[in-house]
Amino acid sequence: MSAQTPIRFGILGCAEIARKVSRAITVAQNATLYAVGSRSIDKATAFAKANNFPANAKIYGSYDAVLDDPDVDAVYVPLPTSLHVKWAVLAAQKKKHILLEKPVALNVAEFDMIAEACESGGVQIMDGTMWMHHPRTAKMSEFLSDPNRFGQLRSIHTVFTFPSDPDFLKNDIRVNPDLDAHGALGDTGWYCIRGILWVSNFELPKTVIALRGPIFNEVGVILSCGASLHWEDGKVATFHCSFLSSLTMEITAVGTKGTLHVDGFVIPHQEKEACFSFASETGFDEFVTSWVPPPSQHIVTTDLPQEVLMVREFSRLVGTIKNGSKPEKKWPTLSRKTQIVLDAVKASIDKGFEPIDIKY
Amino acid sequence: MSAQTPIRFGILGCAEIARKVSRAITVAQNATLYAVGSRSIDKATAFAKANNFPANAKIYGSYDAVLDDPDVDAVYVPLPTSLHVKWAVLAAQKKKHILLEKPVALNVAEFDMIAEACESGGVQIMDGTMWMHHPRTAKMSEFLSDPNRFGQLRSIHTVFTFPSDPDFLKNDIRVNPDLDAHGALGDTGWYCIRGILWVSNFELPKTVIALRGPIFNEVGVILSCGASLHWEDGKVATFHCSFLSSLTMEITAVGTKGTLHVDGFVIPHQEKEACFSFASETGFDEFVTSWVPPPSQHIVTTDLPQEVLMVREFSRLVGTIKNGSKPEKKWPTLSRKTQIVLDAVKASIDKGFEPIDIKY
Known part of the structure; x- marks a missing residue:
């Protein structure tokens, strides 16, 4: 420091x-x-x-x-x-x-x-x-950006759901149309979308289509929904977000040469260590009864939890600006892209699940 | 025996x-x-x-x-x-x-x-x-059917992809329209669909919609595709299948109280032991920095690999029929349901990603 x-x-x-x-x-x-x-x-x-x-x-x-x-x-x-x-x-x-x-x-x-x-x-x-600042995220990015281990990205799936009690469903600001109008899409869906964009190196998709069957509360706030995202080169992503399901936070990213899977991507299972797995150029044994090599498990430890690392990075940037530097544009750019996709999912829901072209 | x-x-x-x-x-x-x-x-x-x-x-x-x-x-x-x-x-x-x-x-x-x-x-x-016959499958079914640990099913995602070499893409029967006309959908997609139906206790969905962006070879055989499945009660499933991506075989099933995740669901990473994880009624610690309890990892061992267990069960049924019993209808029923969904995905692709209602 x-x-x-x-x-x-x-x-x-x-x-x-x-x-x-x-x-x-x-x-x-x-x-x-x-x-x-x-x-x-x-x-x-x-x-x-x-x-x-x-x-x-x-x-x-x-x-x-x-x-x-x-x-x-x-x-x-x-x-x-x-x-x-x-x-x-x-x-x-x-x-x-x-x-x-x-x-x-x-x-x-x-x-x-x-x-x-x-x-x-x-x-x-x-x-x-916060999870953008966990050292696990940087470690996983190394794998995703490695043409030899991961190859070209082909598909992504993310999930973030948690269960709500009756008090939450009645009183939380996240189910109030005047406060957090996007409900689960704005809350857990934000992370699902950010996860997808992170995997795709923040390349915006060409088209976004909401999945049918979103669930709303009685005043029209989304409690559960999902979408598929489609890129020009054939990459595809899906996500599911909800306030009505068991706590789940997963990313699966599949490339031509490797696959990444992470549980607890938004909040790791433990404060000071976080796991993920990947498989790279794996195949089968002779009789197709086992994987050679099997996926490998990785643990990334951190002395400081991710929210502290976030505050530290933000404060470091503020410090450099006080010393004459310009603001770091990366962060508002990522926020904006996530919001663009979130808006497209909402628009697709509002238009009866029509495909929404992303313009930017 | x-x-x-x-x-x-x-x-x-x-x-x-x-x-x-x-x-x-x-x-x-x-x-x-x-x-x-x-x-x-x-x-x-x-x-x-x-x-x-x-x-x-x-x-x-x-x-x-x-x-x-x-x-x-x-x-x-x-x-x-x-x-x-x-x-x-x-x-x-x-x-x-x-x-x-x-x-x-x-x-x-x-x-x-x-x-x-x-x-x-x-x-x-x-x-x-084959994986229907692995003891891990029965063990996971116990969890999925437990109203206290898993609750009501809300969402499912399955993936089965593997990479193909140029010889496969040119000569394998699975990319020949006169032999295996459904390509990746008929091969890896079959397992994705079976996985979804297995999780949903073989309740057929009401509607199936193919995801946009399937990839075809030059003679029109599917090399990569996906779909979303929708049930009357709001359950939703998605899958992705491909011959063009790294070896991946995953199921994530999310219920109101629990979440199941399994890697290598079609072929376990090892011949004689197979893993899965589940989380049940988990939440966060005070500062929302760790999971309490974290998901638990489970290993199911088997002396006989799953294909032997399949042959053994099939032969057992044949033996009982030789002794006067009737054929077991469960198996053709499961085959038929899987084929119904596969047909619907194909129909949706053929009709420009229209929703296909399942009639049965």
């Missing part, structure tokens, strides 16, 4: 996920919890206390107050998706760097407003897709 | 897969290699020699001669799919029990002719889907 002053974070709102990210900011040596704002000062006070904010942290009764604090370097925005465009644009205008929860916006037009505000303000934006 | 006289097998043709099944017949204590027929007597002689046929085995220069041998109890039919209806119907008429390679026919109408001939002839028919 560089010896720079830690990046001072302000947190907008007291969402459940903000507990995990607050812990990560505490652990990351180049970041510090500096302020929290909530529409309720009591909630903000309780949140700061419960999440080990420093004694001198600023507790505010509004989001505006956090943005108006000149000592806040960066904001973490875990607000409902429908509020992202307002608060992220405002944050960028106030020159705050932004760590933005996913889905980054209700649609790509909104995200473009955010990204443009960040560009004008000269601030970094990164979305909160 | 019962002390019955071993079932005497005649083999029609000298296909590559017949080597593996010949070995299985040799190993199974209730079965014996009795005859082989080929259009070339030289090929039949060489095959018998290479595959440890007993010295007194009958070597025939035609398939008819095998069927006309009154001492042949059962035939194994690894002929190209387009020949199945002719030779399986003839075998049934000659009262030979039939172990039939997959796909069982070019379409369900042809299979119904075979099944009716078997019923009239009072003979057993079973298709050569």
Whole structure:
């Protein structure tokens, strides 16, 4: 780590996920919890206390107050998706760097407003897709990008589902059409889509088609859906996302020479070690009764959990910008591509499962 | 094993897969290699020699001669799919029990002719889907049928792909439209579909839709394709099958309470032990950084490889029929359902990816 002053974070709102990210900011040596704002000062006070904010942290009764604090370097925005465009644009205008929860916006037009505000303000934006920062992800990328071990990508399947209790299905912001209008597609589906794009080296598909049979709640929010993605060169991907099934987080990527499989791709089974398997140029024994060689299992350990690595990387980028560098464009580019595909899945559902051509 | 006289097998043709099944017949204590027929007597002689046929085995220069041998109890039919209806119907008429390679026919109408001939002839028919007979399959079924551990099935994904060399792509019967007209769909796709039906307790889907972007060879045979399957109750399945990708054989089945994942479902990584994993009622720790409990890994060992268990079960059924029992209808029922879905995928491809309603 560089010896720079830690990046001072302000947190907008007291969402459940903000507990995990607050812990990560505490652990990351180049970041510090500096302020929290909530529409309720009591909630903000309780949140700061419960999440080990420093004694001198600023507790505010509004989001505006956090943005108006000149000592806040960066904001973490875990607000409902429908509020992202307002608060992220405002944050960028106030020159705050932004760590933005996913889905980054209700649609790509909104995200473009955010990204443009960040560009004008000269601030970094990164979305909160934590697994991108796990060292396992980099290790798996080595395999996927190896023409000898993986070859040319042919197909991908991703799944992210978790079960919901009646309270979640009634009260969670993720099933409220005014807050997180995309439901499971915006939440677990975001990761499925990001997983597919990550495997395909972020080459956008040509066409997206929602699978039939999405399940909605009584106010029209998606609780379960899926889609197929199609590229010009014949690559195909499918995914399934849901709030109604057992916890599952899988990627299977099949190339001409190798196959990658990872369980727990969004959140590894263990905090400090993560597994995946791959098979490369495998075949059968003489009587086709066993694999030669069998797929190999790999474990990647990490001293710091992935959310700390995310905060550390974000803060490092903010530090370089403070020292005169430009914001890193990779991160908003990945956010935007994920949002483009998410929008296409939604459009396909809305249009009765018609193919949607991706234009970009 | 019962002390019955071993079932005497005649083999029609000298296909590559017949080597593996010949070995299985040799190993199974209730079965014996009795005859082989080929259009070339030289090929039949060489095959018998290479595959440890007993010295007194009958070597025939035609398939008819095998069927006309009154001492042949059962035939194994690894002929190209387009020949199945002719030779399986003839075998049934000659009262030979039939172990039939997959796909069982070019379409369900042809299979119904075979099944009716078997019923009239009072003979057993079973298709050569070996993994159905592995003890791992029974073990996984226990999990899938457990309402407390797996709950209600919500989604399934299966993949079976293998890479082909130029010789295969030019000369293999599986890419010849006059022999195995369904290509990868009839071969690896058969297993993907069977895997989906097995997970869904053989409940046929309501609708089948091929995924766009199937790849064909220059004479129109499928080299790669996929489909989604949809049930009335909202269950959804997808699969991908191909001759153009790295060896991959996976099933992921997601229920409301549990998730099953199996690699190498068609052929286990090792001949005598096979693995799978499942997660049941799992969730996260406080900070959502690990799974509690994590998925569990399971290994099922078997003294006899799955193809021997298949031959043993088939021969056991033939033995009971010789002793007055009726043929077991389960096996042709499973073959028929698999063929119905295969036909629907093909029809959807032929009709430009239209949804095909399953009627049965």
